[in-house]
Amino acid sequence: MDLTIDRKTQPDSRPIRSIDLMEPENLKLTNGFQVHLLNLGTQDLVKIELVCEAGLAYQSKTLISSFTNKMLAEGTKSFSAYEIAETFDRYGAYYSSNIDKDFASVALYCLTKYLDQVLPVFAEIICEPLFPENELQVLANKSKQEFIINLKKVKSLAQLYFPPLIFGNRHPYGQMTDVDDFNKVTHDDLRTFYQNFYLKSDSKLFISGKLDKKIIKKLNHTFSQFNIKLNANAIMPDFSFNANTEKYKQIKVKDALQSAIWVGKKLFNKFHPDFIGMQVLNTALGGYFGSRLMTNIREDKGFTYGIGSSIVSQKYDGYLAIQTEVGTKHTEATLTEIYKEIKILQTKLIGTEELELIKNFITGQLIRSMDGPFAVHEKLKAVILYNFDMQYYQRYIDEVSTISPETLNRLANEHLQKSSLAELIVGK
Template sequence: MNNPQIDRNIAPATASLQFDGFPSCRTEKINNQFPCFIFENHNSEVVRLDLLFKTGSWLQQKPLQASSMARMMTEGTKQYNSFQIAETIDFSGAYLDVTSSQHNTVLSVYAVKHILVTLFPLIRSILTESVFPEEELKVVMANNKQEFIIGNKKVMSLARRHFPAMLYGENHPYGRILLESDFDTIAAADLKEFFGKIPLQECSVYLGGNIDSDVISSLGDLLDSFQNGAVVQEQTEAVINLSSQKEKIIEISDAVQSAIVMGLPVIGRQHPDFPLLMLTNTILGGYFGSRLIKSIREEKGYTYGISSGITPRLMGSHLSIQTEVNVNVTSQALDEIFSEVSRLSAQTVSMEELNTARNYIFGNVLRGLDGPFALTDRLMTAHSEELDPESYYRNYWDSLAKATPDDILETAKKYLNADGFRVLIAGKK
């Protein structure tokens, strides 16, 4: 069979990326109470289970209370000690983790389908009977404290730790600065108190993979034990106190590099302009072909890497730019960054530059919706930020698809005012 000769001098044909909408999931009410969202894939035996509870560091009374509680929930219960928990999970070939963010605590399990249901007694014990043993807590806190001390010797870790306070204020849950002494004051009683406030009866369930009726039925038995959880605590907004100090320097006398973290408050996912802001940020510093990379890395040679990104959260969002440079060019690098920010607000981008950034985002969107586990992540994020995933992703895609250079210019003028930036430098200037 003769194959046609391929001319390697001619680029292959391309086609526009298409978006068919956020894939639908099967929804159920387990025990007529617990909402369950299921993305099925019967071609794999692996199943993912996420149990989400609306409580996190936003509600904690002491630093580290929420994250330490989540970390210690697998260190011992009334029925299992830490060794038995680890042995059960390892022997099953499963993965189990408990994490706590600002607004949610999530228990996640990955396992082969027929193994998952055998882990439900352990999961029940972890979520209802954790005891937070003192000796294990001392070891965990000592290790975490040592990691904190080591991290504080790195200029970027130091800058990232202190920067949010400039945007939100030190008393805001997003802006509190963690101290070394915080690791010494956390006690088992603090974790038990926070654990007792988990609203078990308000659990949201997410399933991905090869799900059948046996899994759902067994899950119903597990959730029966969640009837006596605490009442959901309202997560009310906190006062944001933007620092009047536009630039702060944490002087490190022997530093050879300076870490620059700078940014300003911006809109979140719920705002209709968010897709355009994401596109504008991508052009500025959101991928390896961005303006900041070309200017600060390639043309000036001030840094190996620089990026900008948006941190969208339920109670406040911000854009930040981060890089590390030699201490001798800290001021020059900062000037060039501001120059690129100002240029976005003064000149329209080319259509080629816009299309490259747009296609990069389109690719990330489609990749983020590929498979039941990725879809579960996207759905949990949407629900956590009180968004309807179908309308959000449709609007997101359509807004990007019709964006023009003038839209980018107006978005930059509206949201990236150079005077609104706060700058934190750890090192020297």
């Protein structure tokens, strides 16, 4: 055995310059549902998810979108909330409901061998929910009490106040929930929201896992039991409100040991020509463990357990957010360092070595985010819900791979001017 291997020199490696996103099979059910099928994986499992454009942006008052989403499984025409839960538990299935600013979804995860037993219940949740009063009261009380607990966390307070600070509270993405809102949601609110925004012609079913050949037949059979008509979504919220002109907010929390600091701005979404470039720039700033903010504020100064920044694309807008929680005595110094790092990106070209690392990190991250059928399912959703084609990720890699230090410098000057950034401090 060779005991004298060279441990100082890194073994050979190859960069990733191409990516294959598995093509889904796209078809329509007889009732009109668009279906995207992904047959992948080693375990006998299946995930079925319905995604509707029924996110938080579409509600006329707070909590309606999320309560509608959560209440779908709390009672349907033929099953009580208990019977639904009992069926899923009995067959080892998991049910989840999810909501973000744009989309609401419900997902069923189950062992392939039990799909026949649970699919009819899942389909009824989607097609014939009742939103019973009693269950609504349980949900409202529980959510309100959880909300009040969260008001004791600096991070949760920051999450609550940041969207209205950067979008303005009249923008569909800037709405803010208040403690008093929880008792104002009615059965009729949910019923109406469901009728307006669920089961529209743009609703989509994503299905992934080790799929049975008969899956489409099963879906058609199950969904044909319901009398659904898929109409176009007729109500669009108004996204034209301008961002808040206020750029600073402080919320004092007595006895806080750490301050939550959020710095950011309304930006743009995936359709903007600078979006991918900004992802690269953001990665350098705070998008990975070796980022400049993390290296400076955690690994050099030890002010925090973690700091990060992200650029989030929503369907009709987008934003940048730098987030951290730091010991209260470091609040001022952390802000100074954040702006210092941004200034450096604006005044000094990023070095070749660092840029190469970032490019490799981003492409690697994309590959790594495709581990397993349900992970690929998420990647596919991100493309289809934005009406991109399957080449999206390849173009993404191509653009990341070829971006220059000069372009990043231009982006830093155009989009990260200090005067455009809003600052939110929760704590001391």
